[in-house]
Amino acid sequence: MFIEQEYYLWKMVDYMVHVHQFQVLHVNTSHGEIWLEKKVNRKNHVLRLSHKQLNWRNELSRELETGYRQLNQNRSLFRGGKLEFHMVFVSEHPPVDEWEDTVKEYNDRKIPLHLYYMSDETKEQALEDLFKPLDIEKPEINGSLREEDMEASLPSMKHQLVKKQREQREAAASIFDYGRPRLTYVLLAVNILVFLYLEMVGSTTSIETLISYGAKYNPAIMDGEWWRILTSTFLHIGFIHLFMNMLALYYLGSAVERIYGTLRFAVIYFAAGLFGGMASFMINPSVAAGASGAIFGLFGALLFFGVQYKQLFLRTMGYNLIVIIGINIAFGVMVPQVDNGAHIGGLIGGFTASAMVHLPKHAMKKWQPAAVLLYAGAMAAMVYLGMTGAFNGEQSRMVVQEVSELNEQESYSDVIQITTQALEEPQGYEAELLFHRSYAYLQSGESAEAEEDLEQVISIAPDLAEAHYNLALLLQQDGELEKAAERASKAAELNPDNADFQQLNEELAQ
Numbered sequence: 001m002f003i004e005q006e007y008y009l010w011k012m013v014d015y016m017v018h019v020h021q022f023q024v025l026h027v028n029t030s031h032g033e034i035w036l037e038k039k040v041n042r043k044n045h046v047l048r049l050s051h052k053q054l055n056w057r058n059e060l061s062r063e064l065e066t067g068y069r070q071l072n073q074n075r076s077l078f079r080g081g082k083l084e085f086h087m088v089f090v091s092e093h094p095p096v097d098e099w100e101d102t103v104k105e106y107n108d109r110k111i112p113l114h115l116y117y118m119s120d121e122t123k124e125q126a127l128e129d130l131f132k133p134l135d136i137e138k139p140e141i142n143g144s145l146r147e148e149d150m151e152a153s154l155p156s157m158k159h160q161l162v163k164k165q166r167e168q169r170e171a172a173a174s175i176f177d178y179g180r181p182r183l184t185y186v187l188l189a190v191n192i193l194v195f196l197y198l199e200m201v202g203s204t205t206s207i208e209t210l211i212s213y214g215a216k217y218n219p220a221i222m223d224g225e226w227w228r229i230l231t232s233t234f235l236h237i238g239f240i241h242l243f244m245n246m247l248a249l250y251y252l253g254s255a256v257e258r259i260y261g262t263l264r265f266a267v268i269y270f271a272a273g274l275f276g277g278m279a280s281f282m283i284n285p286s287v288a289a290g291a292s293g294a295i296f297g298l299f300g301a302l303l304f305f306g307v308q309y310k311q312l313f314l315r316t317m318g319y320n321l322i323v324i325i326g327i328n329i330a331f332g333v334m335v336p337q338v339d340n341g342a343h344i345g346g347l348i349g350g351f352t353a354s355a356m357v358h359l360p361k362h363a364m365k366k367w368q369p370a371a372v373l374l375y376a377g378a379m380a381a382m383v384y385l386g387m388t389g390a391f392n393g394e395q396s397r398m399v400v401q402e403v404s405e406l407n408e409q410e411s412y413s414d415v416i417q418i419t420t421q422a423l424e425e426p427q428g429y430e431a432e433l434l435f436h437r438s439y440a441y442l443q444s445g446e447s448a449e450a451e452e453d454l455e456q457v458i459s460i461a462p463d464l465a466e467a468h469y470n471l472a473l474l475l476q477q478d479g480e481l482e483k484a485a486e487r488a489s490k491a492a493e494l495n496p497d498n499a500d501f502q503q504l505n506e507e508l509a510q
Contacts, residue, residue: 002092006032007150008123008141009051009090010157015139017164022047023311024165025077029158039311040135042082046071049088057097060117063089064102068113077315083111088130090118172312178360179261184253187269188246191291194234195242205238207287216280216288222387229277230270235289245291252298255317259305264357268350271375272297275349276342278379282386283341285428293342297350299324304354308362345382349375400429403436407443415440431461438470447474465494469501476508484508 013034016022025035025046032051037044048067054060067087094117106113114133116126124138131138195204202209211217214231221228236242257265276293306313355371358364389398399422403415419437426433438453454471457464468491475484485508492498492505 003147003151003154005090005092005120006051007145007154008118009034009049010154010161011141012090012127012139013049013161014157015141016047016136017161019139020134020136024161024168027158027162027165029162034161038134040133043133044083044311045086045134046083047086047088049090051090053091053093054089054095057095057102060089060095061102063087064106064113064115068106068109068111071111084114084133085111086114086116086130086133088116088118088126090123092120094119094122175309175312176255176258176316178259179257179265181254181257183262183266183269184249184257187253187291188249191234191236191242191246191249195236195239198235204236204242210235210237210287210289216277218281218285218386221281229274229281232277232289233273233291233294236291237289241290245295248295249291249298252295252302256298256301259359260301260354260357261360264354264360265301267357268297268301268353269294271353271356272300272346272350275352275375275379276346278382278386279345279349280339280342282382284339286339288339288342290339290342292339293346293349296343296346297353300347300350300352301354303347304351305359308359348378352378400432400436403433403440407436407439410443412440412444416444431457431464431467434460435464435467438467442470442474447477450474451478463494465491465498465501468494469498469504472504472508476504481508 022036216232273294441450472487
């Protein structure tokens with residue numbers, strides 16, 4: 001009779017794996033123990049099935065505790081969704097003493113435990129109880145075969161199950177080994193070479209050098225230099241910026257290129273870089289450079305992979321990746337110098353680009369053309385919003401240009417009125433607006449207001465030599481020669497080539 005129960009177990013498992021595609025987590029053919037998993041109705045059902053005769057209640061209790069401990073030790077394998085644990089025992093007879101309430105102590109635990117004891121008398125009802133939450137039909141297992149026939153079929157079923165487990169593991173591993181990180185290494189080399197070249201001809205921390213060699217500079221883009229959206233992804237501001245981005249590119253790029261292949265990786269990387277650059281143009285008025293937008297696009301590509309392979313994603317990288325993205329976005333929000341627009345834009349662009357190209361070995365989906373339209377529409381919208389200055393301070397920049405011309409025309413009252421209104425929402429141009437208003441105040445004879453504005457300008461933009469010079473003139477006029485000399489010295493230091501600055505500095509230094 002031992003063969004009959006063993007046959008029943010392996011036939012049941014064979015049906016679940018080959019007909020209903022259960023994942024084989026573990027197989028021990030010699031001890032007759034199998035672990036299976038499948039997600040059904042947003043619940044992860046984990047099954048531990050074994051062929052074992054348990055004669056006493058305490059033996060069953062020990063088996064339940066062992067199985068529950070094994071589940072918790074491998075808890076990381078079952079992330080995502082609510083977890084249900086099913087323990088199935090197949091044997092000829094149930095335990096001698098009362099055993100039905102042994103599972104009650106597990107009812108209050110975090111992971112529910114369901115017990116199915118399939119003795120010869122109860123196996124049909126127990127099988128029905130097991131398959132009901134798994135949402136599968138109960139199979140007809142032929143138990144009338146001769147014992148010799150059952151025994152003869154067991155090696156084949158065991159072999160097929162072990163083979164299925166190996167195939168499932170190889171299929172999962174092949175997902176992460178579709179391509180080779182060739183383009184990743186090319187991008188690393190190009191970024192490093194560009195950095196070294198800029199250090200030779202100037203400095204990567206010099207705004208002038210960065211603008212000259214293709215950084216994202218909104219006024220130039222407004223004049224038609226749209227290529228800066230792409231070229232800025234190859235420039236970096238200082239060694240630390242380069243090192244951090246290249247470190248991220250090495251790890252993320254290698255992972256994404258292995259999953260998607262080189263061609264898809266290229267589309268995702270550059271599409272994310274362009275999307276992040278355009279988001280930066282729309283939101284951030286400052287000069288910007290770096291591969292961060294494209295790198296955040298690689299985060300987006302991995303998130304898209306997670307949508308397609310939820311279980312595999314959560315088992316391998318899921319929560320860790322989400323935490324890293326959250327930390328980076330939070331860091332960008334808290335630190336003003338970080339171009340958060342490029343980061344979030346790159347993340348969205350990378351996810352959308354991944355939907356456009358999809359994963360390898362997948363049939364064309366209806367939503368892929370929709371993803372292309374979404375990407376193109378979002379890019380067009382960001383171009384429009386960037387040009388109109390709704391978010392990036394372009395309106396304030398135009399006001400700065402306007403009041404500069406009005407000062408040249410000596411329309412000082414208009415300058416004061418326009419700048420005062422614009423300073424309610426300066427959009428990153430507070431120092432420039434205050435400087436032009438201080439000049440208008442100075443020319444209108446309102447020296448106290450001019451001095452107050454210049455003090456604010458210096459606190460916001462301490463490297464603006466003209467502000468120090470004008471304040472030195474005002475302080476000299478008020479007889480505060482010591483303070484005037486300090487400001488004149490700073491102006492001469494910031495701009496040593498300006499003859500007026502040097503002359504005033506020498507005059508006050510005497």
